[in-house]
Amino acid sequence: RASACREITVIFKVVNPKSGFYFSAPDEEYPDLPVLANTDHETERARYWLPCMDHPSVRTTLTVEIHARDDLVALSNGKLVLEKPSGETGKKVSKWKLDHPCPSYLLCIAVGDFIQANGGEHAGKPVSIFGPRNFFREEDLQRSFGRTKDMMDWMASKLDVPFPWPKYYQFVYSGGVGGAMENISLVSWADAYVNDEILAGERGWFVDLVNVHEMAHTFFGDAVVIRDFLHAWLKESWANYMELVWLEDTYGTEALHYQLVLERDQYVAEADKKYVRPLVTRHHDSSWSMFDSHLYPGGAWRLHMLRRILGDEVFWPAVSIYIQKNLWNTVETNEFRRILEDHSGLPLECFFDQWIYGKGFPKLKVSFTFNSDRGETIISVEQKQQDNAKGIGLFDFELEVEVETSEDVFQIVTVELRSSELEGKGSYALRSEKRPLQVVVDPNGKLLHTVDFTPGIEILQRTLNRGRTVLARCFAASALGELSSPKATSALADAASTESFWGVRRSIAKALGKIGSSAAVTRLVELCKQESDPRVVVSIVEALGHHSDESALQNIEDLLTQPDSPLTGHIAKMTALKMLGKQRGPSRVALLKRYLEQPLEEQWWGWVRRGAVAALGSTRCEESLQVLLEKLPYGAVRGTHGLTGVRSSIVEAIADCLEWASGSRRGEVVEILCHHLRTDKQYHFRMACARALSRLGDVPGSRAALHRFSLNCVNQDRPKVHRLVQNARRVRSRDNGFASIIAENESTKKDLRKLREKVDEMEHRFEALSKEWKASMKEKDSNAKQSKISLDDSTTKSA
Numbered sequence: 001r002a003s004a005c006r007e008i009t010v011i012f013k014v015v016n017p018k019s020g021f022y023f024s025a026p027d028e029e030y031p032d033l034p035v036l037a038n039t040d041h042e043t044e045r046a047r048y049w050l051p052c053m054d055h056p057s058v059r060t061t062l063t064v065e066i067h068a069r070d071d072l073v074a075l076s077n078g079k080l081v082l083e084k085p086s087g088e089t090g091k092k093v094s095k096w097k098l099d100h101p102c103p104s105y106l107l108c109i110a111v112g113d114f115i116q117a118n119g120g121e122h123a124g125k126p127v128s129i130f131g132p133r134n135f136f137r138e139e140d141l142q143r144s145f146g147r148t149k150d151m152m153d154w155m156a157s158k159l160d161v162p163f164p165w166p167k168y169y170q171f172v173y174s175g176g177v178g179g180a181m182e183n184i185s186l187v188s189w190a191d192a193y194v195n196d197e198i199l200a201g202e203r204g205w206f207v208d209l210v211n212v213h214e215m216a217h218t219f220f221g222d223a224v225v226i227r228d229f230l231h232a233w234l235k236e237s238w239a240n241y242m243e244l245v246w247l248e249d250t251y252g253t254e255a256l257h258y259q260l261v262l263e264r265d266q267y268v269a270e271a272d273k274k275y276v277r278p279l280v281t282r283h284h285d286s287s288w289s290m291f292d293s294h295l296y297p298g299g300a301w302r303l304h305m306l307r308r309i310l311g312d313e314v315f316w317p318a319v320s321i322y323i324q325k326n327l328w329n330t331v332e333t334n335e336f337r338r339i340l341e342d343h344s345g346l347p348l349e350c351f352f353d354q355w356i357y358g359k360g361f362p363k364l365k366v367s368f369t370f371n372s373d374r375g376e377t378i379i380s381v382e383q384k385q386q387d388n389a390k391g392i393g394l395f396d397f398e399l400e401v402e403v404e405t406s407e408d409v410f411q412i413v414t415v416e417l418r419s420s421e422l423e424g425k426g427s428y429a430l431r432s433e434k435r436p437l438q439v440v441v442d443p444n445g446k447l448l449h450t451v452d453f454t455p456g457i458e459i460l461q462r463t464l465n466r467g468r469t470v471l472a473r474c475f476a477a478s479a480l481g482e483l484s485s486p487k488a489t490s491a492l493a494d495a496a497s498t499e500s501f502w503g504v505r506r507s508i509a510k511a512l513g514k515i516g517s518s519a520a521v522t523r524l525v526e527l528c529k530q531e532s533d534p535r536v537v538v539s540i541v542e543a544l545g546h547h548s549d550e551s552a553l554q555n556i557e558d559l560l561t562q563p564d565s566p567l568t569g570h571i572a573k574m575t576a577l578k579m580l581g582k583q584r585g586p587s588r589v590a591l592l593k594r595y596l597e598q599p600l601e602e603q604w605w606g607w608v609r610r611g612a613v614a615a616l617g618s619t620r621c622e623e624s625l626q627v628l629l630e631k632l633p634y635g636a637v638r639g640t641h642g643l644t645g646v647r648s649s650i651v652e653a654i655a656d657c658l659e660w661a662s663g664s665r666r667g668e669v670v671e672i673l674c675h676h677l678r679t680d681k682q683y684h685f686r687m688a689c690a691r692a693l694s695r696l697g698d699v700p701g702s703r704a705a706l707h708r709f710s711l712n713c714v715n716q717d718r719p720k721v722h723r724l725v726q727n728a729r730r731v732r733s734r735d736n737g738f739a740s741i742i743a744e745n746e747s748t749k750k751d752l753r754k755l756r757e758k759v760d761e762m763e764h765r766f767e768a769l770s771k772e773w774k775a776s777m778k779e780k781d782s783n784a785k786q787s788k789i790s791l792d793d794s795t796t797k798s799a
Contacts, residue, residue: 017048018714019714020045020048020049021037021039021048022038022040022173022175024036024037028635032639034135034174035113036113036173036174037109037110037111038110038111038112038188039107040173040181043105043288044715045105046105047715050104052104054104056225056226056229057228057330058103059101061101062077063095064077064098066093066096066109066111068091069090069092070085070091072111073112073116075109075111075186076109077108077184078096078097078098078099078100078165078185079096080095081095082095083095098184100164100223100328102184106182106221106222107184108183110171110186112130112132114130114133115130115132115133115136116130117141117145119142119168121149126167126169128167128169128170129141129144129145130171131171131191132174132191135174136172143197144204145211151215154246154250155215155216155219155246159219159319161219161323165185167185168215169186170189171188172194173190174190175644180193180213182215182221182222184222191605193207196604198568201533202534202571212243212246214239215242217235220234220242220323221238224326224327225329225330226331226332227331229284230280230284231280231331232287233333233356234332236291237279237296237303240296240300241303241304243259244256244263254501257445260301260445261470261471261474261507263300264297264448266293266297267294269293270292271294277359278358279302280357286719286720289719289720298448302355304448305351309346318343321339321343333352333356337352354396354419360387361385361448361449362417363385363449363451364399364441364450364451364453365451365452366381366401366451366452372435377429377436378428378430380425382424383395383417383423384452386424393419394419394423398414399417399441399447400412401414401442402439403432403440404439404462405430405432406437407437410438412443413428414428415427438459438462438466438472440471441453443471443472444469445469457483457487457491460479460483461491461495464476464495464508465498470503474503481512481513481515484515486519488515490519492512493520493523493524493526497527502535505527506539509540512527513542521555524540525544528541528567534569534571538571538575541556541559541576542575545578545579557576557580560573560577570603571607573607574610574611576611577611577615578614581614581618581619583619584618584619586619586621586624588615592612592616592624595608595611595612596612604641606642609646610645610649613631613646613650614653616657617653617654617657619657620656620657621657628654629669633676637650644684647685651676651685652691655691655695655696659696663699667699669696670702673693673705674689677690677709690709690721693706693724694725694728694731697728697731706725706728709721
């Protein structure tokens with residue numbers, strides 16, 4: 001009968017689970033490892049230790065009883081209802097209870113030798129953060145997560161929904177899957193997210209965004225649960241978008257606009273270079289495969305567009321109703337759409353068909369013409385993304401274009417484009433007496449798109465210096481970088497010195513790096529020395545690293561090693577070291593080894609050491625390969641802080657080093673990697689070995705080792721490992737002949753760069769000669785006029 005109920009008791013024991021439950025304890029190789037046991041289940045990994053229906057639609061209340069040493073902290077979902085000695089010497093029992101329904105992937109247990117940082121209270125509910133005692137101090141946890149309570153106050157007010165949990169705890173762990181996870185009332189963080197004083201300047205803003213992201217899952221994913229993974233955007237896209245909303249409300253529109261630029265670039269890179277898919281789709285080989293850049297930044301952008309279409313006064317009350325109506329229930333995409341429609345009165349089927357269930361995004365070709373006789377500027381827009389083979393069609397939307405018609409006089413016009421009219425093209429005729437001083441496409445970030453628009457260097461330079469939004473100035477910087485001229489280089493560098501917003505300065509650095517001339521490198525070095533924001537310094541070093549010629553790399557080395565180095569940040573140093581590896585060969589191996597040998601505890605989570613590791617791989621020389629192989633076995637890397645990340649980076653660097661090597665040496669190293677794939681203690685490390693073997697191709701033994709690993713890996717990782725096996729089949733061992741082709745290609749790149757330098761020099765000379773000629777002609781004209789005046793005076797006197 002439908003109302004029938006059966007109660008089942010399952011008694012079970014699990015030893016060394018494949019996934020889902022992770023353990024850390026001191027061992028012979030690493031006696032300083034923390035004592036820690038914690039779960040991490042997303043998307044379907046609870047099944048490896050817990051008898052359950054491992055799907056988000058199946059939910060239950062929880063009572064969790066933990067037996068542990070009495071000197072350890074035991075945490076779980078919900079409220080602590082009992083903690084007492086267990087009756088066994090030195091042991092205690094902790095009982096946690098959650099009265100709200102919880103899917104398996106959000107259940108969490110954490111036991112460890114934790115310190116606790118008190119985060120205050122939100123609406124009378126305790127807020128705390130816990131971390132391994134031997135890794136962190138209380139001030140480290142406060143520095144990294146101390147804004148949690150303020151974020152909770154903001155979010156509850158923004159959504160007009162109170163936090164439902166009896167507490168909001170967070171804990172930091174070492175090892176396991178990595179990242180951060182929104183377990184109900186007990187958020188988990190990998191230790192990479194904890195910042196010291198230096199890292200906080202480079203990465204504190206990012207940790208804040210992730211904090212908001214995991215917190216947003218309280219309402220989008222935890223209390224309102226997706227019915228199936230094909231609707232994952234209702235939790236992940238929403239959590240991602242709440243990051244942007246928090247930035248806007250906390251730091252202003254400039255911060256929102258810059259984050260929109262970053263989110264767009266991340267999504268477009270995946271859609272253009274890898275694959276394109278609908279946001280909601282059943283076509284995936286694993287639930288974990290859905291968690292990509294389409295889901296996170298791509299989905300966040302679509303929510304932002306919906307908000308702009310409906311307006312804040314409609315959008316946010318509708319979202320609040322959506323949450324309250326579906327608390328403790330599961331939801332699908334159409335339920336969200338219907339609530340927006342009911343509250344706004346607008347039909348949204350077309351938007352959802354094109355943007356949620358459809359593929360792609362608008363790729364626009366924009367141009368304008370000015371007709372002085374008619375006194376008008378014609379703005380023309382064309383959609384170029386249509387691809388029937390990929391199933392990408394035309395879109396319906398309104399595109400805003402801002403025009404500076406005269407000095408500081410702006411007008412925003414709207415170009416309407418319809419998929420059923422004019423092949424998706426549109427135009428607008430604007431009355432104007434003069435040629436526009438600025439033309440900015442989508443100045444306020446209302447449409448996810450890319451644009452091909454070249455209005456000319458004068459307009460771009462003016463927009464870079466006087467554009468009214470961050471989006472406008474970032475576009476101008478990027479477009480000037482594409483021009484690659486001396487005038488563009490000067491315009492970018494000059495603007496960086498006066499630009500007030502750090503994100504635009506990062507865009508300028510990226511554009512200068514793309515230009516690639518010696519003048520651009522010189523200006524980047526100057527900017528690096530005068531830049532005070534650690535986030536921008538990292539981007540400048542990355543830009544310098546685009547040039548693999550010796551002079552550019554020597555500049556990086558000088559910046560890194562000089563006593564008053566501007567590269568004070570961990571990530572700045574890591575990035576600089578990575579760039580130094582681009583100079584192939586052993587010339588800088590000794591320098592890189594010095595950074596590699598620094599203890600992890602002196603580098604904070606091994607950020608700098610990972611840079612040295614990556615650089616050694618990039619050198620592609622035997623000396624570097626030998627250094628990396630010595631660090632490969634478990635126990636060979638000194639220190640435990642950030643151990644998992646450093647070890648995985650070593651495997652990746654070995655693959656970099658070997659990718660162009662001859663068959664015999666490759667075969668020797670592949671045998672070593674196959675051994676570690678079978679035997680290493682850390683699952684993360686074994687996955688890194690699998691990725692490296694796939695890159696190294698179909699070397700004897702590698703395919704069989706990958707196949708065996710695919711049979712024993714975590715279920716949701718199996719499709720990924722199958723793809724690694726297929727890639728290994730496609731990649732054939734490269735001989736010395738192929739390596740010589742690569743070397744020849746790199747030599748050609750250097751020759752092209754030298755040719756560009758000569759062209760730039762000639763352009764500079766031409767501009768100088770042009771100025772001299774104009775000055776000379778002006779002087780001759782002036783002398784001629786003076787002679788005429790003298791002659792006229794003489795004639796007058798004679799008369």
